Amino acid sequence: YVGDIFGSALAAEGIFAFAVESGFLGILLFGWNRVGPKVHFFATLMVFLGSMFSAVWIVVANSWQQTPAGYHIVGHGMEVRAEITDFWAMVFNPSSVDRLTHTWLGAFLAGSFLVLSVNAYYIRKNKYLEIAKPTFKIALTVALISSLCQLISGHSSADGVAKNQPAKLAAMEGHYDTSAAADMYLFGWVDNKKQTTTGLAIPGGLSFLVHQDFKAPITGLNAFKPEDRPSQVNAVFQFYHIMITIGMILIGLTVYASWLWWKGKLFEKKWLMMIFVWSVLLPQIGNQVGWFTAEMGRQPWVVYGLLRTSDGLSKNVKAEQVMFSLILFTLVYTTLLILFLYLLNKKIKHGPVDYNTKDPIDESSKRDNPILEHDGQH
Template identity: 55%
Template structure:
């Protein structure tokens, strides 16, 4: 295999594995803030127990997220040195901003969130929880800004020619607010919120199935489901806005998403099907005019097809098509499931419906599949470009790294990540089987004493 293919596979492997965890941290981060706020307001010990329990789950996802995230920070330099030289001036500043504004915030206050229960008062602890959640979101902001610049470059100019060409920032804010960054950020965040929300719903539903920790489980399902419904509807809205942006800014990517080969008006939307790339045909069940309407607001609008792009400059069409459709299908399924579960909860029939509870238990996989498929579609759909219409992926490699070296590192990452994943699943299962601690229903130390009013007697 070529260094190019190997390096792309390695990047795909490391980023896909990494991206299992940050969405959970982002989503659970918000939920931790909500639960701790509920505890501070209501002083219901159940919320204290929930905060303790979900903090432990959060710690688990956060730890692997950090450990695998370090790899991402340096992989641009190790495998994509030519790319790094080309974009360092632009992309590097977003990455450095992520480090300074997001990572320090997360990791610093994480210490208080995890270990500070008896060391600081409830309000300071709540503040720390908010800061960790904020840090997780800042992190998403800067990395999505950096990635969006690769999709829709703005605020830069090219200096030098040939091998010495590189992009330099001319307008920092135009770079940050490039045409796709806010659409993609909102879509990424709503997808991440779903990941955290459905994890909470899933664990709660499983406890209800097993008839364990009923109060805890119902509260987790209620809070998780409310957030899941909100996030899944928001994902639909932000996804629609993103797709409109893709239609405008990266028309050949939208054409690949939908397998549209010929530019036309009244473009149909294929609900499911497959693309025969050799004969440039898309088969499947299609609704006439819907793509035109979704992309441009009118069924008579013209949608750009792949025929306007030279075959060599097109992304792999069927692959992109399937990834995109997988994401959309799962996204709608999550909305449907959320509505069904909310309805059942409203009617009070949730605990009797074992089918629904089982579906909710497995629903934790839904956002993960959709998030991964969506990112794969976004990244594969940009090919053959690494920076859209500026730098080809094939020209971005490290000149000095050999295929054997990449094979060696890929074998290493595969082994280490398999081990990590096994350990993660083992520990998460352990945590879930163990359940919430009953002793957490009687908060001790500074938490027991009416929020510092009588703190003199505290330990």
């Protein structure tokens, strides 16, 4: 049904982004002492740009599912399918810019908090300080800017959801009344059977965020037929609120650490470094629950308003076969995750290596910063 749309966006990803990414990844990983530092840095930048570009196409395809545009429907019965009529309207569909910005920032947060975590670990252990402290500061700058921008971007996404997918917005805040002012919960619980939401809320908060008026009505779930709205309201509510809570913690943490930096006391608090070591988990969880919010909130549609999830099933594929491939995927990815964590942990424990000799850095000598050494600054 949507092969024509997905096909073009994913083909663009394969041709433009994967090629750039994979080519330069080879130089990034295996080129340390085969190419000069400038070429190596260029390769690093290209991997970064390639993965940003890769995100464009996959997020465009997903956004088209959420807010379809630039297409018409052709064919009848089993042959029916969506065909692109305007490529750029498809690319810039109503939610793609917001979603792409939000996804990119989520990735910057994941990356910068990984760097913060590794270097906080070294700082706590009093190791490789000449590299760890400046790297921590660079990562903190990226993390601070990204976490503040993520709040602005999230607000803009929520505005878009209010316009384009009102049933999703209502589920995100557990708002049932057909047309009444809506609260903004800090945390809570939704009982979908009783249609009640309990918790700590700012009265009229959602109305204010969307319409800048605490009393403005917001369309609630009961304005939609039961078959046209998400059924897992509490799950959407919880995932959404976990994401926001994480967003706020990241802001608090980076603002506080930046203030300490300004005061010249950033590395004095061991407990703060410990929090940074574990903080690597937060953006990872934030990204997962963000996608759960977006995708579960989109139900019952595969393509919003066009194709129901129940109609997206292939009659030829049996439930057991779907289950089998899901189990297989889970096993393969769990194995890869364990391997990744094992290797990452080994690399972190091993510490940085000398740029020229590939030997572990000898901390007792002065040659503990390969980059400075290469530039002849030692």
